[in-house]
Amino acid sequence: MLMLNAKPSVKSTLKALLYLAPFLIITGTFAVWPLIHAFLMSSYTHYNYYTNRVSAIGWGNFITLWHDPTFQLACRNTLLLVLVVMPTTVLLSLLIALEINRSRHLAGFFRTIYFLPFVTSTVAIGLVWNWLFRLDGGLLNRFLGCFGINAIDWLNDPHYALPALMVVCVWQGLGINIILFLAGLNHIDQRYAVIATLDGASPWQRFTNVTWPLLLPITILIVVNTSITNFKVFDQVYALFHGTAGPSNADLTLMYYLYQKFYVENQFTLAAASGVVLFVLVGGLTLLTYGYYRHRRRQLGGR
């Protein structure tokens, strides 16, 4: 009966399959098959959804995407969003985590507050942000008014609509990163800092030479996570602009493009192709970052 170190047999495999069956059936049907299906669908150039008949395949969908100005706009907006929101969120959450880590008495209190947005429905709080950003009566414009700044139509001016979305994304992304940074800081042996202090290192030297190198692995993870999250922004846009992609598509993200093609325009294969593009972007970025990290670690003489 005891099989901790035993060799697998037909009997033990059958038994394991019984345990695995519910998980494998669901995962096979709703994760593995759709993964294959997504790639297949992206290659269907003539597809009748109602009869499920495919009459031609090829690169047509990707070529259409490549030449579609709306898709180009979606890519541009998404990249811009990631390039601004990711560094801002990571840097701010690192600063906040470092300060929370140093503050003894109020650490728990601040952690609780900064983490609130994580448990909050994105759609619900997106509606609140819509109200905060409003031209007439919105809190932000009233606040700016106190300093004599003219009201800005955040949600209807194409120049300000994307920054407004960025604010919401940063606001919501901080919490989980702070928690992860705090976990990373907790793992660092306090003795390193003590020794560095005894050696006469200034606080800044201690950070750059002790804390930061030890935080690098978790920082890489956070950078990848935050980038992925912001590549896939959808709920915020939907709530902020009440089911549109902002003034003249100023907040059209890749996910919103996918949603529009799929749900509004019923262009299933084109939407599947844009999903594949998203997957390649996200997967490529992940592999690239981890590859770079491994390379760096080898250079530094680690494992």
Place this chain on the structure above:
Amino acid sequence: MMRHYLKLVTRTLFLTLGAILILIPFAWMLVTSLQPAATTLTIPTTWLPKSLQWLNYWHVWQAAPFARYCLNSLLVTAATTVGQLITSILAAFAFTYLQFYGRRTLFGLLIALMLVPGELLLIPNFVTLAQFHWVDTYAALIVPWLASVFMVVALHQAFRSQPATLYIAAHLDGASDWQYLWHILVPTTRPIITAVALLQVIASWNAFMWPLIVTNSDNLRTLPIGLIAFTTAEGANYPLLMAATVCVILPLLILYLGLQKYLVMGISATHLKG
């Protein structure tokens, strides 16, 4: 000493300022929800309204089938979380304690699967559901979410960290694998199970895009979808809208404040692998 004190004050000020920025949307939502309805755009909303309109919440409850939305959200959240727990506990047990052909390969495939963004699966999953004739049913909201690779991997880690002697001792005492799993392993790893369950509760309760796509009828709407429908119907009646928003956000906030330590543990378990 003086410098130390100054640093402490700066730090606390910095963290307090950030905390205020985090809290403002919540505070503004609450305050607006208690303003007299429909006057918000004409009279500037104040932080301290003269009379608190608790009736707004009653009006929201009357104006839209929020009770139904709430019930749907509860049902979908409970079903997906419990279902995921059962399938994941069984699978994680097999990966930790049972020997079978292709174990390493299968586990490697699961890890690779974690890299796939769920959004890619949206469209093909919709097509599958259409073929099953499940579009606009509870099954569409629940069944695709009954398994989670993340949960299996997190539980596998937790199970693996249990001492092997526990397993051996249970067997010497005549317990079968099934008994060991449910009577010993699950109770001893309850904190981590609570943690991953809590993460799933949050994900299910707040899920938006999937329920938006697979449901059409009003009586299948979950809270986030119902909230959007309510927005479209009510337009710029912000006090009522914010009251509805409070109803969506509040249950999870309460749960979070009560079970915070599990949430932190769950995030560490699902995000920090080795």
